Amino acid sequence: MNLTSFKSAKNYFAVYRSFINNSASSAMSFRLNFFLFILIDLSFLMVTLGTTDFIFNHISSIGNWNRDQMLFFITFVILVDWAHMFFLSENFWELSILIRTGQVDFIILRPLSPLFTLFFRHVRFACIFNCIPILSVLFYFGSRLHLALWQWPLVFFLAFLSLILMGLIEITTAMAIFWIQEGMGINFLRIQMQNISRWPDFIYKSFWRKIFIFFVPLLLIGSAPIDIIYNKNYKALLPMIAAIIILSFFVQFILARALRQYESSSS
Amino acid sequence: MSHFSLGLAKWSVTIKTSWSNLLTYRLNFFLQVIGPSLVFFFIKYNLWWAIYNSHQGDTIKGMTFSQMMNYHVWALITSLIFRGYNSNSLAEDIRLGKISTYMIYPFNFWEHQTCQFLAFSSLQIFVSSVTFFILFAAGIVIFPTFSGVILGLSFSLLAGFLWFVIQYVCGLMAFWLEETWMIRVMTELVVNFLSGNIFPLELYPAKLTVFLKYTPFPYLAYYPIKMFLGQNDEIILPLIILLIWIGLFSLFASRLWKKGVCNYTGAGM
Numbered sequence: 001m002n003l004t005s006f007k008s009a010k011n012y013f014a015v016y017r018s019f020i021n022n023s024a025s026s027a028m029s030f031r032l033n034f035f036l037f038i039l040i041d042l043s044f045l046m047v048t049l050g051t052t053d054f055i056f057n058h059i060s061s062i063g064n065w066n067r068d069q070m071l072f073f074i075t076f077v078i079l080v081d082w083a084h085m086f087f088l089s090e091n092f093w094e095l096s097i098l099i100r101t102g103q104v105d106f107i108i109l110r111p112l113s114p115l116f117t118l119f120f121r122h123v124r125f126a127c128i129f130n131c132i133p134i135l136s137v138l139f140y141f142g143s144r145l146h147l148a149l150w151q152w153p154l155v156f157f158l159a160f161l162s163l164i165l166m167g168l169i170e171i172t173t174a175m176a177i178f179w180i181q182e183g184m185g186i187n188f189l190r191i192q193m194q195n196i197s198r199w200p201d202f203i204y205k206s207f208w209r210k211i212f213i214f215f216v217p218l219l220l221i222g223s224a225p226i227d228i229i230y231n232k233n234y235k236a237l238l239p240m241i242a243a244i245i246i247l248s249f250f251v252q253f254i255l256a257r258a259l260r261q262y263e264s265s266s267s
Numbered sequence: 268m269s270h271f272s273l274g275l276a277k278w279s280v281t282i283k284t285s286w287s288n289l290l291t292y293r294l295n296f297f298l299q300v301i302g303p304s305l306v307f308f309f310i311k312y313n314l315w316w317a318i319y320n321s322h323q324g325d326t327i328k329g330m331t332f333s334q335m336m337n338y339h340v341w342a343l344i345t346s347l348i349f350r351g352y353n354s355n356s357l358a359e360d361i362r363l364g365k366i367s368t369y370m371i372y373p374f375n376f377w378e379h380q381t382c383q384f385l386a387f388s389s390l391q392i393f394v395s396s397v398t399f400f401i402l403f404a405a406g407i408v409i410f411p412t413f414s415g416v417i418l419g420l421s422f423s424l425l426a427g428f429l430w431f432v433i434q435y436v437c438g439l440m441a442f443w444l445e446e447t448w449m450i451r452v453m454t455e456l457v458v459n460f461l462s463g464n465i466f467p468l469e470l471y472p473a474k475l476t477v478f479l480k481y482t483p484f485p486y487l488a489y490y491p492i493k494m495f496l497g498q499n500d501e502i503i504l505p506l507i508i509l510l511i512w513i514g515l516f517s518l519f520a521s522r523l524w525k526k527g528v529c530n531y532t533g534a535g536m
Contacts, residue, residue, distance in 0.1 A: 030445050032444065033446060036444075036446075036453075039453060040449045040452055040453045043456050043457060044456055047456045047460040051460065051465055051466075054470060054471060055318065055466070055470070057470075058327050058328055059321070062314075062317055063317060063321055180294060182292055184295055184298075185292070185294055185302075186298065188299045188302060189302060191303070192303055195306060195310060196306065196309075199313075202317060203316075203317035204317075208313065
């Protein structure tokens with residue numbers, strides 16, 4: 001890394017720290033939101049785990065997985081969802097407003113990558129404490145599966161990769177808002193994509209599995225990391241990293257196209 | 268023009284306006300209303316397919332895969348008929364001070380919202396009919412009996428009204444809260460789980476099923492589905508309970524509105 005890129009990274013880090021500080025102070029103005037976010041995440045956790053648990057009251061396995069394996073998988077995906085909710089989610093909802101009100105003009109003018117300001121500006125600080133119950137459940141099911149101590153750093157590293165992959169897929173999808181202006185539909189589409197990624201790849205029929213691995217790599221978000229954790233199949237890391245690299249270039253390409261056809265409504 | 272016909276004209280014009288509002292952004296309408304139900308069905312279809320494939324034996328709690336799918340097709344149809352999202356715009360209207368106009372209009376906020384609901388429901392009956400005929404042509408669903416259609420449709424419309432009132436209550440929370448989408452999402456999560464939309468109530472523990480019968484949840488999926496399927500052991504009691512819940516939520520909404528208006532600051536006035 002040369003001196004210029006080091007300075008640039010330092011600069012981005014400082015800006016991101018201010019973004020976090022701003023989001024934190026804004027969140028502190030609506031303290032009830034902290035409570036509501038805890039409630040919503042707890043209900044989500046309970047409903048998702050409860051659904052699977054109820055199903056397992058009538059069967060002994062889904063595919064080759066037993067109850068604990070399935071519940072660990074689901075909690076892992078929920079952890080990635082939480083990180084996505086914390087770091088990225090709010091920016092997708094704001095994007096349409098930025099485009100329609102012409103505020104993207106100011107973002108383009110800043111000496112920062114538009115991608116960075118568009119998708120990392122807001123942090124949903126109100127859900128910061130929600131990782132505690134999710135992590136507790138993850139550790140509980142991890143211990144039931146006898147995960148070794150050395151596997152836990154791997155779990156979190158893979159969760160980090162899953163977050164990047166999920167973020168890239170969603171950023172690519174959200175770019176459509178530049179063309180259709182209204183963001184609600186696209187955001188609903190994003191949520192549906194998240195729903196598809198919340199189940200292991202083997203539940204989908206072969207055709208759809210191929211679509212959601214090679215075309216829109218939603219199933220790599222949860223299934224690839226779990227394959228590595230359960231089966232020590234480190235080869236599963238390759239498609240994940242390949243998808244991240246390809247999508248990173250694709251996002252840059254789409255962003256350039258989106259900004260080229262963006263018509264400022266403020267000027 | 269008599270008072271009644273004048274009232275009817277107002278309702279009819281508002282319903283027509285709501286139709287054009289809903290259909291202006293067709294892609295959004297599809298992604299917001301139809302898309303989620305279709306994706307939900309797609310996941311359930313694949314999940315149950317995987318479950319039945321790995322299960323030793325043809326049935327789970329007495330249901331074969333095709334019976335389970337038939338149940339879920341009707342879950343899709345009923346959710347298409349009535350699962351609206353009116354609280355979204357309602358909360359925005361309150362937060363941005365748009366409801367001030369309804370205070371001087373000769374057509375109140377509740378009437379306006381109900382017209383929006385009726386417009387949405389009528390549109391959704393068409394969408395769900397098309398969906399049904401596509402699935403019927405594909406051989407995934409069995410055609411119901413005439414009484415099944417009448418009972419199922421009646422229960423679905425009443426359930427739609429209950430869902431509308433629940434959403435209305437969620438939206439009215441905007442008088443006190445900055446964001447109401449969290450309450451809406453939480454309500455949807457709990458309703459999906461306890462209504463029988465994810466799986467039939469037969470799969471729940473027996474004690475929970477008995478308890479749920481007296482809550483509003485199963486009337487938002489399980490009972491309308493069972494009516495369509497013609498598997499209705501009783502009609503009168505579920506109907507009475509459903510009507511009681513509609514009444515209770517309507518009463519609560521009316522109280523909430525009265526209290527909320529006292530809090531209303533009329534932002535932007």
